[in-house]
Amino acid sequence: MITMQNVRKTYGNFTFEISMELPEGQILGLIGKNGAGKSTAIKLILGLCRADEGSIRVFGHESKELPETLRQEIGVSLAESGFSGELTVNDVKHILKKMYYSFDENYFIKQSENLKLPMNKKIKEFSTGMKAKLRVLTAMTHHAKLLIMDEPTAGLDVEARNEILDMLRAYIAEDESRSILITSHISTDLESLCDELYLIHDGKLILHEGTDAILEQYGILKVSEEQYRTLDQSSILKVQKENYGYACFTNDKKFYQENYPQIAVENGGIDELILMMTGGYR
Numbered sequence: 652m653i654t655m656q657n658v659r660k661t662y663g664n665f666t667f668e669i670s671m672e673l674p675e676g677q678i679l680g681l682i683g684k685n686g687a688g689k690s691t692a693i694k695l696i697l698g699l700c701r702a703d704e705g706s707i708r709v710f711g712h713e714s715k716e717l718p719e720t721l722r723q724e725i726g727v728s729l730a731e732s733g734f735s736g737e738l739t740v741n742d743v744k745h746i747l748k749k750m751y752y753s754f755d756e757n758y759f760i761k762q763s764e765n766l767k768l769p770m771n772k773k774i775k776e777f778s779t780g781m782k783a784k785l786r787v788l789t790a791m792t793h794h795a796k797l798l799i800m801d802e803p804t805a806g807l808d809v810e811a812r813n814e815i816l817d818m819l820r821a822y823i824a825e826d827e828s829r830s831i832l833i834t835s836h837i838s839t840d841l842e843s844l845c846d847e848l849y850l851i852h853d854g855k856l857i858l859h860e861g862t863d864a865i866l867e868q869y870g871i872l873k874v875s876e877e878q879y880r881t882l883d884q885s886s887i888l889k890v891q892k893e894n895y896g897y898a899c900f901t902n903d904k905k906f907y908q909e910n911y912p913q914i915a916v917e918n919g920g921i922d923e924l925i926l927m928m929t930g931g932y933r
C-alpha cells in the first residue's frame with residue numbers, strides 16, 4: 652500500500668530519513684515524541700510536501716503522481732484540518748458526495764446517528780470529541796482502501812477514544828485488504844489496534860517491530876551495579892543509570908527470566924519503549 656525507500660527531507664537542522672512499508676491488510680502505528688517527524692511522514696506520503704531524496708510509492712505509484720482514481724481510495728484525517736466551523740454535518744455530507752465517487756450516504760447518516768453527531772448543528776458548536784469523530788467519519792465514508800490518520804484520538808476522553816478505535820477496527824474487519832496508517836501519542840490505543848509499530852526519533856527510524864512481539868518479548872531488567880557487570884548483554888538494546896543500578900531494556904525478556912531468575916524483569920509497554928529507546932544510553 653505504501654513504500655518509503657531511503658526518503659530524506661530536511662527542514663533547517665531537522666533531517667527526516669526513513670524507509671518503511673505498509674503492506675495490504677495491516678494497521679501500522681507511527682510513534683515518537685513531539686517533533687520526531689510523524690506528521691512529516693504523513694505529509695510526504697500524501698504529497699503535501701516534497702522529499703529531497705528517495706522514493707515514496709502509494710498503491711505502487713509515486714505519491715506525487717497518484718492518479719485521481721487511486722486518490723479516491725485514500726481516506727485522510729489530519730489533526731489540523733477539518734471543515735469550516737460554519738458548516739453543519741449535513742453540509743459536509745453534500746461536500747463529500749461531490750468529492751468522492753463512492754461516497755456512501757446511508758452509511759454516513761447511520762454512523763452520524765451512532766456517533767450522536769447532530770446533522771444540523773454548526774461544527775463550531777461541536778465539542779472536541781464530536782469534531783474528532785466527524786474527522787474520522789469523513790475519512791471512512793467513501794470506503795477507502797487506505798486510511799491515514801494523524802492523531803485521531805488526541806485530546807479525547809476514554810469513551811470517545813474507544814468509539815473511534817472501534818470504528819477503525821470495524822473498518823478493517825469489513826474488508827481485510829484495507830490498511831491503516833495511524834499516529835498517536837496514546838500508547839494504549841496503539842497497543843490494542845496496530846499490527847506493527849515504527850518508532851521515530853529525531854527524524855530517524857530507531858525501531859520497527861510487531862506490537863505482539865513488543866508486548867510479549869520486550870522488558871526492562873532492573874539490576875544492581877554488580878549484576879550489571881556479569882550480565883550477558885547480547886539482547887540489551889538500551890541501558891539507563893538508575894539509583895539502584897541500571898535499567899536495561901531487552902527484546903528477549905524470556906532469556907533473562909530463564910538464565911537470571913534473581914533479576915527483576917518488568918514488562919515493557921510502548922511508553923517504556925519510547926522512553927528507553929529515545930532516552931537511555933548505550
Ligand SMILES: Nc1ncnc2c1ncn2[C@@H]1O[C@H](COP(=O)(O)OP(=O)(O)OP(=O)(O)O)[C@@H](O)[C@H]1O
Pocket residue numbers: 662663665683684685686687688689690691692
Ligand atoms: N513546514 C515546515 N517548515 C519547517 N520545519 C518544519 C515544517 N514542518 C515540520 N517541520 C519541522 O520538522 C520537525 C518534525 O515535525 P513533525 O510535525 O513532523 O513532528 P511530529 O512527530 O508530527 O510532532 P508532533 O507530535 O508534535 O505533532 C520539527 O522540528 C518541525 O519544526
